[in-house]
Amino acid sequence: MRDYLMYINGEWVGKDLEKLEVKNPANGKVVGSVPIGGEIETNQAIDSAHEAFQTWSQTTAYERAKYLKKLNDLILENQEELAQIMTIEMGKPIKESRGEASSAATYIEWYAEEGKRIYGETVPSHLANKRMQVWKKPVGVVAAITPWNFPVAMLTRKMGPALAAGCTIVIKPSGESPLTAVKLVELCEKAGFPKGVVNLVTGSSSKIGTAMMEHDNVRKVTFTGSTEVGKLLIKQSADQVKRLSMELGGHAPIIILDDANIDTAIKGVIASKFRNAGQTCVCGNRIYVQSGIHDTFLEKFTEAVTKLTIGDGINEETDIGPLINQSSVDKVTRQVADALSKGASLLTGGEALTNQGGTFYSPTVLSGVDTSMVIMEEETFGPVAPVQKFETVDEAIRLANDTKYGLAAYVFTESVVKGTLLIEQLNFGIVGWNDGTPSAAQVPFGGMKESGIGREGGHEGLEAFLETQYVSIGMD
Numbered sequence: 129m130r131d132y133l134m135y136i137n138g139e140w141v142g143k144d145l146e147k148l149e150v151k152n153p154a155n156g157k158v159v160g161s162v163p164i165g166g167e168i169e170t171n172q173a174i175d176s177a178h179e180a181f182q183t184w185s186q187t188t189a190y191e192r193a194k195y196l197k198k199l200n201d202l203i204l205e206n207q208e209e210l211a212q213i214m215t216i217e218m219g220k221p222i223k224e225s226r227g228e229a230s231s232a233a234t235y236i237e238w239y240a241e242e243g244k245r246i247y248g249e250t251v252p253s254h255l256a257n258k259r260m261q262v263w264k265k266p267v268g269v270v271a272a273i274t275p276w277n278f279p280v281a282m283l284t285r286k287m288g289p290a291l292a293a294g295c296t297i298v299i300k301p302s303g304e305s306p307l308t309a310v311k312l313v314e315l316c317e318k319a320g321f322p323k324g325v326v327n328l329v330t331g332s333s334s335k336i337g338t339a340m341m342e343h344d345n346v347r348k349v350t351f352t353g354s355t356e357v358g359k360l361l362i363k364q365s366a367d368q369v370k371r372l373s374m375e376l377g378g379h380a381p382i383i384i385l386d387d388a389n390i391d392t393a394i395k396g397v398i399a400s401k402f403r404n405a406g407q408t409c410v411c412g413n414r415i416y417v418q419s420g421i422h423d424t425f426l427e428k429f430t431e432a433v434t435k436l437t438i439g440d441g442i443n444e445e446t447d448i449g450p451l452i453n454q455s456s457v458d459k460v461t462r463q464v465a466d467a468l469s470k471g472a473s474l475l476t477g478g479e480a481l482t483n484q485g486g487t488f489y490s491p492t493v494l495s496g497v498d499t500s501m502v503i504m505e506e507e508t509f510g511p512v513a514p515v516q517k518f519e520t521v522d523e524a525i526r527l528a529n530d531t532k533y534g535l536a537a538y539v540f541t542e543s544v545v546k547g548t549l550l551i552e553q554l555n556f557g558i559v560g561w562n563d564g565t566p567s568a569a570q571v572p573f574g575g576m577k578e579s580g581i582g583r584e585g586g587h588e589g590l591e592a593f594l595e596t597q598y599v600s601i602g603m604d
């Protein structure tokens with residue numbers, strides 16, 4: 129148990145503030161605390177980021193890359209410590225936490241390089257006495273609000289491109305998993321970023337969020353979290369027309385065609401559905417299986433799910449850790465009860481295991497589900513796999529697209545023609561084709577419809593932190 133602090137203008141602060149305790153969801157024990165900052169601390173952090181922006185934005189991309197590369201090395205050197213903190217504060221199985229820490233480093237490394245490729249344009253003029261150019265400039269101070277389910281990778285996915293573009297940043301991590309963020313910022317300090325370039329505030333989400341939205345000098349807000357909170361931030365941003373990137377909720381369909389390779393499909397569905405105990409925005413939540421393969425898939429899939437080991441994430445053998453809190457367990461319990469009451473069958477799981485202070489839910493497979501059930505409409509965020517049979521590809525497309533979300537979808541088929549035609553009809557920002565884990569630093573991540581605005585990752589993730597400035601040069 130350690131009392132962690134906030135980082136503002138190159139100083140660790142907040143020792144005298146009230147503390148927010150962070151509890152391990154595997155056993156309810158307090159594992160650390162952070163200060164409860166509010167408006168005052170947020171404004172201080174923004175002011176310091178604004179001051180630092182004046183010089184950081186004038187550095188070259190090559191200089192900024194040196195800091196980022198140092199940070200990448202430090203993340204990799206501290207991978208195990210980051211993973212341990214992550215697991216004890218939010219429950220993720222330790223092997224996944226190690227994977228997240230190393231994937232977090234890739235966002236820093238990739239953007240260190242990509243920052244060197246921020247090109248403008250020279251546009252042919254229609255007049256002999258004019259030259260026309262398009263310049264790119266960092267947008268300014270960035271407010272980054274990050275979620276508990278990926279405590280370090282969601283942060284570096286924002287921080288990497290923001291810092292590479294020449295922006296400075298104020299980070300507000302989730303109150304449920306702020307300790308990993310503090311550790312990451314300690315590594316930023318070691319990497320030697322000038323004071324004020326990276327700032328971290330912890331505490332009251334509403335007070336910090338409101339201060340960020342009301343401060344004139346925050347020019348960009350990048351948020352990962354629920355669609356509900358995203359909508360609120362979009363409304364609040366209107367007064368100052370702040371730039372926004374919103375990575376919001378999802379309710380991903382998985383479509384498995386008759387000709388799928390069944391082992392590939394099972395591996396992909398397990399990875400997509402059960403990673404992080406089903407608590408990712410890109411989790412496959414609605415599994416549609418074509419009638420010819422349905423029964424065989426269900427039998428083999430259920431057998432694979434029963435082999436998953438549930439337990440404290442700190443144990444090496446754990447595949448499914450706890451859910452983040454009791455209300456998550458309650459939500460999953462409600463969705464499963466609703467499905468069973470409307471005629472679904474329980475093939476395995478279906479149990480809340482909340483003894484000894486932990487908030488676990490057993491990996492669950494439901495068959496015979498249909499669109500009348502809440503689980504096929506509302507984002508799940510838990511280890512429950514509902515399977516629905518379909519006959520034709522058109523039916524699968526209709527079912528898959530019948531949602532307000534548009535983040536990720538998954539397709540399993542061995543046919544290039546069928547896969548291509550099917551994916552062309554899907555309204556989702558990310559599609560995994562015979563692949564349950566499509567995310568990577570160099571490709572765009574984000575959703576259509578109510579799943580968000582903009583993209584993180586890839587060159588689009590860097591554009592999100594840049595302004596375009598058109599310069600017309602008179603030559604008379």
Ligand code: SIN
Binds near residue numbers: 278567
């Ligand atoms: C998320 O669920 O927000 C991130 C998952 C990923 O990057 O794969």
